[in-house]
Amino acid sequence: MKEYFRFLWRCFRLSFIGDRRYIAWMTFLSVVALFGLNAYAKQLVFGLATTGLTDQVSWGLYIANFTFLVGMAAAAVMLVIPVYVYRNKELHDLVIFGELLAVASIIMCLLFVVVDMGRVDRMHHMLLRFNFPISMLTWDVIVLNVYLVLNLHICGYLIYCAYMHRKPSKAFYIPFVFLAILWAVSIHTVTAFLYVGLGGRPFWNSAIIAPRFLASAFAAGPAFLILTLIALDRFTAYVVQEKAFLTLRNIVTVAMTINMFLLGCEVFTEFYTDSAHSASARYLFLGLNGYHGLVPWIWSAIGMNTVALVILYLPLTRRRRFMSIACALLIVGIWIEKGMGLIVPAFIPTPLGEIVEYSPSLNETLVSLGIWAFGLLIYTIFIRITVPVLSGRLAVDRLYLRDAVADLPWSAARLSETKGNEGSAS
Amino acid sequence: MTEDTKPEFAEVTSERSFNRRGFLRNGLTVVGAMTACVGALSPLRELDGDDIPSVEKFLQRHYKEMNGDEMASALDRIRREVKKRWDIDPIVRDVRAKDGVEFVYALNLSRCIGCRKCVHACVEENNQSRSPELQYIRVLEMPRGTTDIEKGNHHYDRPTVPDDDHFYMPIQCHQCADAPCVKVCPVEATWTESDGITVIDYDWCIGCRYCEAACPYWARRFNYTKPEIPAADINPEMSYLSNRPREKGVMEKCTFCLHRTREGKMPACLEVCPTGARKFGNVLDPDSEVSQILKNKRVFVLKEEVGTLPRFFYYFDERYPRSEGTAEATGEAK
Numbered sequence: 001m002k003e004y005f006r007f008l009w010r011c012f013r014l015s016f017i018g019d020r021r022y023i024a025w026m027t028f029l030s031v032v033a034l035f036g037l038n039a040y041a042k043q044l045v046f047g048l049a050t051t052g053l054t055d056q057v058s059w060g061l062y063i064a065n066f067t068f069l070v071g072m073a074a075a076a077v078m079l080v081i082p083v084y085v086y087r088n089k090e091l092h093d094l095v096i097f098g099e100l101l102a103v104a105s106i107i108m109c110l111l112f113v114v115v116d117m118g119r120v121d122r123m124h125h126m127l128l129r130f131n132f133p134i135s136m137l138t139w140d141v142i143v144l145n146v147y148l149v150l151n152l153h154i155c156g157y158l159i160y161c162a163y164m165h166r167k168p169s170k171a172f173y174i175p176f177v178f179l180a181i182l183w184a185v186s187i188h189t190v191t192a193f194l195y196v197g198l199g200g201r202p203f204w205n206s207a208i209i210a211p212r213f214l215a216s217a218f219a220a221g222p223a224f225l226i227l228t229l230i231a232l233d234r235f236t237a238y239v240v241q242e243k244a245f246l247t248l249r250n251i252v253t254v255a256m257t258i259n260m261f262l263l264g265c266e267v268f269t270e271f272y273t274d275s276a277h278s279a280s281a282r283y284l285f286l287g288l289n290g291y292h293g294l295v296p297w298i299w300s301a302i303g304m305n306t307v308a309l310v311i312l313y314l315p316l317t318r319r320r321r322f323m324s325i326a327c328a329l330l331i332v333g334i335w336i337e338k339g340m341g342l343i344v345p346a347f348i349p350t351p352l353g354e355i356v357e358y359s360p361s362l363n364e365t366l367v368s369l370g371i372w373a374f375g376l377l378i379y380t381i382f383i384r385i386t387v388p389v390l391s392g393r394l395a396v397d398r399l400y401l402r403d404a405v406a407d408l409p410w411s412a413a414r415l416s417e418t419k420g421n422e423g424s425a426s
Numbered sequence: 427m428t429e430d431t432k433p434e435f436a437e438v439t440s441e442r443s444f445n446r447r448g449f450l451r452n453g454l455t456v457v458g459a460m461t462a463c464v465g466a467l468s469p470l471r472e473l474d475g476d477d478i479p480s481v482e483k484f485l486q487r488h489y490k491e492m493n494g495d496e497m498a499s500a501l502d503r504i505r506r507e508v509k510k511r512w513d514i515d516p517i518v519r520d521v522r523a524k525d526g527v528e529f530v531y532a533l534n535l536s537r538c539i540g541c542r543k544c545v546h547a548c549v550e551e552n553n554q555s556r557s558p559e560l561q562y563i564r565v566l567e568m569p570r571g572t573t574d575i576e577k578g579n580h581h582y583d584r585p586t587v588p589d590d591d592h593f594y595m596p597i598q599c600h601q602c603a604d605a606p607c608v609k610v611c612p613v614e615a616t617w618t619e620s621d622g623i624t625v626i627d628y629d630w631c632i633g634c635r636y637c638e639a640a641c642p643y644w645a646r647r648f649n650y651t652k653p654e655i656p657a658a659d660i661n662p663e664m665s666y667l668s669n670r671p672r673e674k675g676v677m678e679k680c681t682f683c684l685h686r687t688r689e690g691k692m693p694a695c696l697e698v699c700p701t702g703a704r705k706f707g708n709v710l711d712p713d714s715e716v717s718q719i720l721k722n723k724r725v726f727v728l729k730e731e732v733g734t735l736p737r738f739f740y741y742f743d744e745r746y747p748r749s750e751g752t753a754e755a756t757g758e759a760k
Contacts, residue, residue, distance in 0.1 A: 030459070034466040041469040045477075047674040048633075049558075049651035058638045058648060118633015118648065118675025121479050125613040125632055129488050137612040137636055199732045200606060200642025279576060351644045351729075352564060352597060353576030 003396060007163055010394070015381040021235070022384075029377040036370010039363045040115055048118060051364040056356035057347040059116070061364050064339030065371070066112040068220070069105045070191045071213060071338065073147065075221015076102035077184035082247055084177050093390050094244050097232075098225055099155040099180075100382040106148040108375035115367055136194045143187045150180045155386075163389050164396050188213050195346070203280035203346040206269075212262045213338070218255035220334040222248045223327040228383070230320055238387045249323065253312045256330060260305060263337070283355070284345040291348075293357040297340045304333030474652070476507070476673070488614065489627040489667070497666070500629070504670055508660070511671075516662040518670060521688045523621040529682055529737065530622070530709040531693075532719045533596060536743040537703035540565055540587040540594030544695035544704065548598075551683060551694035552669040553661050555653030562647065562680040563598040563695060575728070597728065598695070599624065599645035599680035600736030607637035607646060616677070622737050623682050625667040631676040638677065642732045646679045682706070709737075 079098035082088045132138040161168040192210035233240040270281035308330035316322045388394035545563045554560040566578030615630040638646045652674040664670040665685035683693040696704040707714035723741040
């Protein structure tokens with residue numbers, strides 16, 4: 001137990017250590033997170049009137065980000081499946097990065113839900129009267145929190161075992177790994193049902209939403225992991241195997257293809273029948289009665305997704321640069337498609353046919369950016385700790401920080417190599 | 427070579443290194459970070475006293491769990507709050523549903539002239555925020571030849587109503603028997619009472635706005651900011667589940683004026699209606715006007731396909747009332 005607290009203390013200290021780039025990155029994230037906190041403090045004082053939300057469009061940027069991030073979290077399992085189901089041992093370490101991403105994403109999800117609430121001071125009412133199983137929101141609360149705990153357990157346990165030079169006991173994590181695979185599907189399905197279950201919103205009331213959610217999640221999440229691994233490979237001593245990239249690329253490509261296909265199905269259903277229920281879809285894709293606030297968004301999303309998919313199918317993606325471009329386009333594209341493209345149009349027009357457009361306010365945007373910065377901050381710290389542990393440089397019997405630092409490009413050895421090039425910069 | 431770089435990481439190379447430079451730098455960083463956090467949180471200084479729940483309010487239980495004493499002290503607290511904010515002594519009660527009553531509303535589209543008097547009477551009766559103004563009733567101006575509400579005009583503004591080419595369709599909470607808003611609420615802050623009225627415990631609502639997304643009739647309103655009501659406009663006859671003043675961050679909606687209707691009065695929107703287009707009553711009483719309307723008039727509900735079983739009905743006056751017995755009957759039913 002004492003050793004465990006020592007481990008935590010070391011992790012804590014380690015997260016403050018790095019070269020100028022690391023410190024600059026962390027400072028930048030902290031500053032953005034603090035701006036977000038400041039904006040949220042204003043929201044607490046003046047109410048949600050500080051957002052662009054109205055009675056007509058009552059969910060916006062916060063819930064859009066929430067939905068997107070649930071997907072990112074679910075996608076962690078796409079790494080778990082090849083490793084544990086197909087016993088692809090080479091990718092073993094990557095599972096941990098995937099699950100850490102899940103942890104960071106879920107934390108962001110929960111924060112986005114909290115900032116969307118009108119009365120945070122009454123959060124405990126959830127514990128006192130929980131409308132389970134009728135309200136889908138209670139299901140979501142359960143599945144998200146359990147998923148968070150599952151992933152914390154799995155990667156926490158594996159990392160700690162590596163740190164202690166212990167062989168992880170299979171009984172202690174394999175069952176949880178398989179549970180987490182199922183659970184990842186559940187968090188996304190339940191989140192989709194949150195919207196699908198509303199009969200008064202025809203735009204959401206479609207059985208295809210849940211599969212679409214899963215497909216887009218399994219594209220965006222691994223794409224984000226690819227970007228992380230490229231960064232790891234480039235900025236740290238950690239070597240990522242080529243095979244990992246290829247596996248991930250295949251997952252992204254297949255998921256994205258399915259996602260585009262499902263989007264096509266949706267568009268056909270909405271537009272061919274031309275029923276009165278397609279007003280929201282019409283507003284989204286074409287504009288309605290002279291209002292077209294979302295049209296540029298959705299078409300740029302479709303554009304980005306198409307370009308990304310084409311790049312992914314080309315052998316070009318063996319080059320890291322093109323891979324990064326494709327992944328970045330795809331993440332942004334899916335963010336728009338699932339956020340602004342799925343949440344907002346369901347409110348436009350209102351159930352009574354009124355058209356009120358929505359655009360996020362500055363304060364709302366700052367809060368959202370703050371949460372993203374905070375999430376990335378956590379994820380960076382996780383990686384900052386995990387990399388030296390996995391490469392054996394940070395362990396129970398290692399004098400800790402000097403060796404751990406040596407894992408990064410700003411390590412003593414590498415620093416001295418590059419010092420000549422950088423000249424007086426220090 | 428490592429010697430060169432050592433100073434840069436001097437304070438980190440062992441767990442207990444307290445050289446002066448490192449200490450100073452760490453200290454400055456910590457102070458800087460703390461200052462930044464305090465700075466970021468500084469807007470909280472403007473938090474209203476009312477925004478921070480008192481212990482009493484924090485511990486207050488759900489409406490259905492409160493016993494008599496607890497309810498009495500909750501009502502007393504509301505009295506004190508109103509007194510403090512507006513210097514008014516209100517009468518705050520907890521008006522309960524009566525057995526053998528199920529309220530329904532019926533609205534005669536042949537008679538409604540779209541004057542919006544109901545909208546404003548409702549605001550005055552129910553202590554809605556005046557700034558920004560919250561309204562429970564939305565009147566649509568519909569072109570003749572359709573009942574598709576997406577074709578309605580929400581913002582018609584004519585010197586006189588009615589306009590000959592349009593009819594008017596007021597929409598408010600339909601008090602559904604299978605209410606989606608009740609289903610989705612994660613904390614049971616909203617529920618349907620035995621007399622068919624869907625209510626909200628404003629002290630229990632967490633403000634997630636899921637119910638607002640679920641409502642097919644757009645009947646719910648959220649307090650995006652602190653509701654402002656001039657003291658002169660406060661209606662001092664208040665009840666816990668209906669028109670007592672609300673706080674920011676909670677949902678509210680039409681309650682069929684339950685503080686009036688549960689005691690035999692009519693809703694404010696009905697009383698003010700100049701044409702008698704609005705009818706209200708107990709559907710379990712076969713002789714009530716609404717029972718007669720449901721039995722004899724050509725009645726329909728809005729968006730029947732969403733299956734929420736509204737207790738709010740629309741009807742038209744019949745050109746040839748069935749009671750006359752023949753198709754040749756003349757004259758309009760007035």
